[in-house]
Amino acid sequence: MAITFSSHIVLLILFHFLFTVQCSMSPDFQALLSFKTASDTSKKLSTWNTTTDPCTWDGVSCIRNRVSRLVLENLDLQGSIEPLTSLTQLRVLSLKGNRFSGQVPSLSNFTSLKLLFLSHNHFTGEFPSNVSSLFRLNRLDLSNNNFSGEIPATVNRLTHLLTLRLNENQFTGVIPEINLPGLQDFNVSGNHLSGEIPKTLSGFSESSFGRNPFLCGAPLEKCEAEPKKPGSEGAIASPLVPTVSSSPSTMPTTTTTPKSKSHEKRASKMNPVVLLAIIVGDVLVLGIVCALLYCYFWKNYSSKSKERKGLKLFESEKIVYSSSPYPAQGGFERGKMVFFEGEKRFELEDLLRASAEMLGKGGFGTAYKAVLDDGNVVAVKRLKDAQIAGKREFEQHMEVLGRIRHPNVVSLRAYYFAREEKLLVYDFMPNATLFWLLHGNRGPGRSPLDWTTRLKIVAGAARGVAFIHNSCKSLKLTHGNIKSTNILLDKEGNARVSDFGLSIFTGPSPNGNRSNGYRAPEAIDGRKQSQKSDVYSFGVLLLEVLTGKCPSAVDNGGSGYGGGVMDLPRWVQSVVREEWTAEVFDLELMRYKDIEEEMVGLLQIAMSCTAAAPDQRPRMFHVVKMIEDLRGVEVSPCHDTLDSVSESPSLSEDACGGTS
Template identity: 60%
Template sequence: MPLPLPSARSLSHRTMAAPRPSHLHCLLSILLLHLTLLHAIPPPSIHPDLAPLLSFKSSADFSNKLSSWKNSSDPCHKSSAFYGVSCLHNRVTGLVLEDLNLHGRFDSLTSLVKLRVLSLKRNLLVGPIPDLSNLTSLKLVFLSDNQISGEFPPSLPSLFRLDLSHNKLSGSIPATLNRLTHLLTLRLEENQFSGSIKFLNISSLQDFNISMNNVSGEIPASLSGFSESVFSNNPILCGFPLLECREPEIPPPVVSSSPTSLPWTAAVPTNKKTGNGSRSKISTLAIVALIIGDVLVLTLVSLLLYCYFGKKSAEETTNEKKNIQQGEKTAYSTPTANSFEKGRMVFFDGTKRFELEDLLRASAEMLGKGGLGTAYKAVLDDGYVVAVKRLKEVVTGGKREFEQQMEVLGSLRHPNVVSLKAYYFAKDEKLLVHDYMTNGNLFSLLHGNRGPGRTPLDWSTRLKIAAGAATGLAFIHTSSTTVKLIHGNIKSTNILLDKSGNACVSDCGLSSFAPPTAALRSAGYRAPELSSANNRKCTQKSDVYSFGVLLMELLTGKCPSMVDNSGVQDLPRWIQSVAREEWTAEVFDLELMSYKDIEEEMVQLMHIALSCTSGAVDQRPTMDHVVKMIHDIDGAEMSPRNDDFELVSNSPSVIET
């Protein structure tokens, strides 16, 4: 018989019944397995910089100003938003905590091993400065306006800026400070430092102050270029620019008050009416008479000499003034009298504000000498100012070739190109007249007066100059549809700045007239394919190479041809040797280390420079592409300027590297 099928009711009853023990065992096994898998997953890793930050907060933040610092797993994550914390490559590199009423010590911050900027200004921090020597990446330290005590740190990393002013530090300044060979700022004013500073010799210093301390001795020659105010209120300090140091006075020997101890008492008679007294009186009258006679004789001789030489001196002075005036008028004139009679002044754009005679009458000031001649600033009688270049040792195929080249150059009109206003051609004299650029050239701005009192070239200005010069050179390369125009001599002395600070390219096309020896003076900018061995002519690609070197000069603050321990080394090769694997602070100009969030922009501009200086000519970009790449740099238009550079230690909140 077939087995009876269970009814629906019995099935429903079985379904509602409790599970058997074997089923419970299976469920427990599954639960245990799930818990085991959960424990096998490692917990999220704790950021290595979190503990030092939280430790500092717990000991110093009594006012809870750092409420955004929470037990987050990653202070560098964008969602964490730790106040005053900046990161690079997921490590804390900047800590700017100012005016936050922070108390206590800050030793725990020394565990932030990748820290580059530390600014704790205007707080209530106490205790000695902890050992910072292990923070090898640290470059900027600002601890001013606290209550920090103790002595000067015995050892420090290779800093660029150090501000310990307005604290309670004491003791002497260690000689190890001279090891900071890249130090730009050293602010120690209003502390209690003592001892000598004569040993200080840090050639890179640009911002220094040790006023209101107790240092003594002589100011070293390396610091004598700073103003008197940075040494004031140090009572025992001397030397230029303060009062001259004097040798200590030796007190006179102590003698007995007894008359018998005086060495001259035995020689002087006690009777004042003796003959000796009479002779002494006569002798005095004779001496007075001799002095009066000598004065009269000297006066008479002086009058005779004045009458004889005075007239002659006046004539010489008159002649000298005439020679100076004539020299100013003919500073860029030919030595021969008839040279100008054979030439003519040619103007462009139909503007003829002056004649050749006006140039000859104008006062001239030499601006500089180059491989092609000498440039002058000429002020005409009506106040109009122009720049005149007197070409010298130029090689031309004749008057017609020269005039054709001038016609091409005179037609170039662009805001970033120095306009050729007129020219003069004669057999023995060639003059070019340009617009006068009031702000000088890039070379002077970058390399001039690298010492105390210098006004550095800020980052946004450098970026603006790079963009302007690139635009001007790109216009030169593309202005003609019939021929390929070439500049041929791109260098920092040929990048001029107008009254608005716009970069303008000058001396365009003049390299075609230069003798072979003149080109060697710009060897640091010359493309490798233009070596003297192959005698190849300049091309637009060689212009691009020279512009790449110019960008490196802007970024590093170094001249194209450098002299180091290994001899003369060109700038592109030096950059490649310093930064083969990653960008380091040693590549960029120390004066750029005071600007916030520009490292990425500098690296982008350096990549453009490296592509321009490629050894393979075909791999170099065109100038149009270079202009686009520069304008594509993040913040090229918005990068903040720091017009108060010399007061940078008073504004560390805007400082980052």
């Protein structure tokens, strides 16, 4: 027994020795330790020790035992980053919010670097010269430091650059002609730059150039013939003080007319205080007159504008809502409003009188916001080019859709059927769509969609789609048009799935290519939508949430994916195959801590949903469970009944018997 125990001890010691040797043999191990010794005076890097694998240290990620990602933000690190320059396989380096100082050392070894964030430090010196050789760089953030000198024109060598932030530094001189077609985020505000803004950068917002008092040109004020330069203010003579030569011999001889002499005489006699009072008085009088005219004309214009707008909306919506519901000719059946749950809330005439606002156009028609006379607000969708076999089939299908009630599904309240017009009335959702939250107002001033909210939205949307799939087993209902514009948010911020169950009315037509980028491979060639194709579309939606990329962007040449035509799932798969998963994620998510495991987990769910073979994709019920398992997301009230619709209090198998 003693021998066995001793042998175990020896093996443990040997294992520990071999592991320490292996770590010490890592090409990047010593560099990281040297960096920690020099920079971590506050002892924040507590997991960085010689007894553990450096690839498990906080902020360190590796590929094939080489450091590929180093994210050390807001850790009060200081000194120089020189020891890190030997990490030749780095792809992401983020040192934001520390106290690093001095000049940035040569970064020419970082040939694989794609993301470089050095903002909110104390770096000095000129623009790092070697940065221009990092040809793979996508994001460069040097903001909130003490860099000085001029911005070099060599930044044009960074042909893959998407972000260039140099704001809040001490840069001087003119902005060079920067011609980077992929540049999305540009900011040089808060420097000492001068001259005219290059036309290639005039498309960025005014905030990108603010607090540079000597800059001019679009989007700032138009440049004068001779733009102001730093230090030239004192050379401008006051118009109220005559210019006097220092020597009578150098005074120029000019011919003065009697008129100019009398003008000079009056000007010399006029007290500057009186002149200033006259100018101020004129300005005040002019301001009062302008204000009165503005109020008078604006009141008339506003009232007339409202009348014209209301008339225009009424005329256009009358066509939309009625489409000859009261035909003068015989042989036509007058349509009627049909309400669910036995409650009749308004007549068709109420819709005709309602003020209307177009919300958007989709694959199944145009949606409108209608405000009724009693103040109620509804959403009305006009089905356009719907291929409906007959009134009975339409009514039976609407009966099925109208009985679906779930907290994550937009409820269908009523419908209208006439020979030439079909309208669907839904609950109105007052907040934005997932599409707008992800892609709207990209650029300076945007409020990014945080990770917790993204996860909550996709969890709610998954529950809604799963309930639709299980709401009528005999029909196997499908959504048929899952995309980010059809994920709406109610007043509490909960996800609501809209536009469901309408793909049955779409036949082989140009609309068959609707929502390109979301459709499953088997559905693109005109085959009927299925629940498995819904799962594929939902997987693309998850990838859209994770990457921040719009799936439909590939229709414009795929510029959002580094060039070439490639759909979002294939692009993600190609990146993951290269074992560089972190490059997939939306950069707006990099600011959030301790979410990598959840993002990778959601990425795996999305990739399983977008499997090429339909039978390899999970059911939506299982997708819900996997998403909820990521972070103990609150379980849906009907989580246990998704597989058994007969237990649902809002719908039973009897509801779909008529359409089987």
